[in-house]
Amino acid sequence: MHSYGLYRIGSKGGKGLRPTQKDYIELVVSMCRTGIIGYGGGPSVIPLIRHDAVIRYKWLSDEEFGETLALANALPGPIATKMAAYLGYKRKGAWGAFLAVIAHILPSVLAMILLLSAVNYLAGSKVVKGMIAAVSPVIAVMLGVMAYEFAKKAVKGLGIAAGAAFMLLALLLLEVLHVHPAIVIVLFLAYGAVHYRAVASRRGRQGKKEETP
Structure with a gap:
C-alpha cells in the first residue's frame, strides 16, 4: 500500500495512554493532519482521509469507506467535513463527530485569518503560483490511485x-x-x-x- 511521508507524523504516538484517550488523540491528529495537508479542496482530501481511516488506523474496511463516500456524496455540504463527522461519530459518538469536524476545519480557518492581511500580495506571488503548480501533479496522482482502487473493486463486484x-x-x-x-x-x-x-x-x-x- 502507498505511504505518504508526511503521514508518518504521530503514527506511533499514544503510548501509555488509556484506550479512550488514545482514540480521541488519533482522531483529532488524523483530522487535523488531513485538514493541513489536504490542499486543493474536498476531492483532494479524500485520499488522505482514506489512508488514515483504512490503512493507518483501520477504522473502516475499503468497502465500508467506499460505501460511506458514496452516501456522503449524495448529501449536501462539503465532502471532507461529512467524512470527518462520520468517522468521528463511528469512533466516539456525537462528541467524536464534533471534535473531528473542528480538528479538520481549524487549520484552514486559522490559516485564512493569518493570511488575510497578505492576500493581495500572495495572489500575485510567483512563489505561491509555483507551489500550486508543483503540488497539482501530486494531487492528481493521489486521486488517480484512489480511483484505480475503487475501479478494481467495481470490476471485482460486477x-x-x-x-x-x-x-x-x-x-x-x-x-x-x-x-x-x-x-x-x-x-x-x-x-x-x-x-x-x-x-x-x-x-x-x-x-x-x-x-x-
Whole structure:
C-alpha cells in the first residue's frame, strides 16, 4: 500500500495512554493532519482521509469507506467535513463527530485569518503560483490511485463487462449530460440494492431446489 511521508507524523504516538484517550488523540491528529495537508479542496482530501481511516488506523474496511463516500456524496455540504463527522461519530459518538469536524476545519480557518492581511500580495506571488503548480501533479496522482482502487473493486463486484459499462454510463451522465453527481449516485445505489437483492433471492431459490429430493 502507498505511504505518504508526511503521514508518518504521530503514527506511533499514544503510548501509555488509556484506550479512550488514545482514540480521541488519533482522531483529532488524523483530522487535523488531513485538514493541513489536504490542499486543493474536498476531492483532494479524500485520499488522505482514506489512508488514515483504512490503512493507518483501520477504522473502516475499503468497502465500508467506499460505501460511506458514496452516501456522503449524495448529501449536501462539503465532502471532507461529512467524512470527518462520520468517522468521528463511528469512533466516539456525537462528541467524536464534533471534535473531528473542528480538528479538520481549524487549520484552514486559522490559516485564512493569518493570511488575510497578505492576500493581495500572495495572489500575485510567483512563489505561491509555483507551489500550486508543483503540488497539482501530486494531487492528481493521489486521486488517480484512489480511483484505480475503487475501479478494481467495481470490476471485482460486477464483472469486467458490467463494471466497464457502469463506468462509461457514469461518465456519460456526469460529463456529457451534466447530471448532478448526487442524482447519479442515488440512481446507482438504488440499482445496486435492487440488483443484489434479486440475485440473492434467485440464488436462494436455486439452493432450495437443489436441496429438494
